[in-house]
C-alpha cells in the first residue's frame with residue numbers, strides 16, 4: 489500500500505485542510521507513513537503569517553532535496569499560504585517539488601480522479617472552512633497577499649458538508665474564516681453569517697456550533713442576536729483587539745477605536761450572559777510608546793478576557809507595516825511587554841476558572857491524554873477527568889474539583905448535562 493505524509497504548520501484552517509487531504513489520500517488507497525522518509529507522497533502545508541513560520545517551511549523544502557535525489561519516485565507537493573499566484577518562481581526555487589497548489593484547491597495530480605473528501609472516521613469535533621482569503625489588509629498581516637481576496641462558500645454547500653460530518657459522528661463544528669463577519673458579501677443574495685448559523689444550527693444530531701474569527705469593525709447586532717438565540721451556538725466569541733491605543737490601531741489599519749471595541753464587548757455581554765471572550769494582542773508595534781502599551785494593559789485588565797493570544801511584533805516582508813514603518817521598539821522592550829501581559833492574563837484566567845470550582849459543567853468529550861479523558865465546555869474551557877470505558881463524543885456532566893489558569897479537573901457527575909457552565 490502506498491504511504492503518505494503531511495507536514496502541517498499554522499492555523500486551524502491549515503489543520504482542517506490537512507485533515508481533508510488525509511481522508512482524500514486514504515480514499516485513494518494510501519496509508520499514513522510513520523515518517524516522511526517512509527512516504528511515497530509528501531505534502532507540506534505551509535504558513536507564512538510569521539517570518540519564523542515561513543523560515544521553517546523553507547528549511548523543510550530544502551531538507552527534501554536529498555530525499556528526492558535518492559528516491560526520485562517520491563511525489564513532493566507544497567500547499568498553504570506560501571503558494572501564491574506566482575508558482576513559476578516557486579518552481580524555479582524548488583525544482584525538486586513536483587506540485588504546488590493553493591489552499592482549498594484539489595491537488596493537481598488528483599484532479600481527474602478524486603474530489604477532496606471528508607474524513608471517514610472524524611473525531612467528535614471538526615472544522616469547516618466557510619471562506620478563504622481576506623479583504624482587510626491590516627498593516628502587519630500577509631494573509632490577504634497570500635490567500636487572496638475573500639471567497640465565501642455557498643450556505644447550501646457548507647450545510648451539506650456539516651450534515652455529512654454529523655452523519656459520520658461529528659458532534660461539534662467550528663466554522664472557519666479569516667473574517668467570518670464579512671462572510672457572504674461576495675455571494676448572490678449576500679447571506680450573512682447569522683443566516684448561515686441558522687441553517688447549520690438546524691442540522692439534526694449536531695450538538696454544538698462555534699466559529700472563528702470575528703473582526704470588531706464588522707460584527708453586526710444581527711449576529712449577536714443570532715448567537716444569543718440559537719441553542720447550539722456556543723457562548724464563546726473570538727474578537728481580536730490587537731492593541732489598546734487608538735493611534736496604534738490606526739497605524740495597524742484595524743478600522744475601529746478602543747471605545748468602539750469596548751462598546752461592542754458591552755453589547756455582547758448584555759445580549760449573551762456568561763459569554764467567554766478571547767482576543768489577540770500584538771505588543772511592540774512600530775512606535776508603540778510605553779503609554780500606548782499601558783492602554784493595552786488597561787483594556788485587558790478592564791475586559792478580563794477568557795483567553796488572550798499574544799505576540800511581539802515582528803515585521804513581515806511584503807506588508808504595509810514592513811514597508812512603511814520602522815521596527816523601532818527594541819527586542820528586550822518587546823519581551824518585557826509580552827511578559828507583562830502574559831503575567832496579567834495568567835492571573836485573570838486563574839480568577840475566571842476558579843469561579844467554576846464545585847460547579848458541574850457540560851463537557852463534550854474529545855479524547856484521552858496521559859490516561860485522562862478531556863473535553864471542552866461550551867465556553868471552551870479544557871476539562872480533564874478520569875472514567876472507565878470509552879466516551880469520546882459524549883456530553884457529560886463534570887463536577888470541577890481543581891482549577892488552573894489553563895484547564896480544569898473534575899469527576900463525572902450523573903444526571904442531565906448542565907449547559908449552564910458560563911462561569
Ligand code: SF4
Nearest residue numbers: 622624625626629631
Ligand atoms: S482581518 Fe487583518 S489580521 Fe485578519 S487575516 Fe485579514 S488582514 Fe490579516
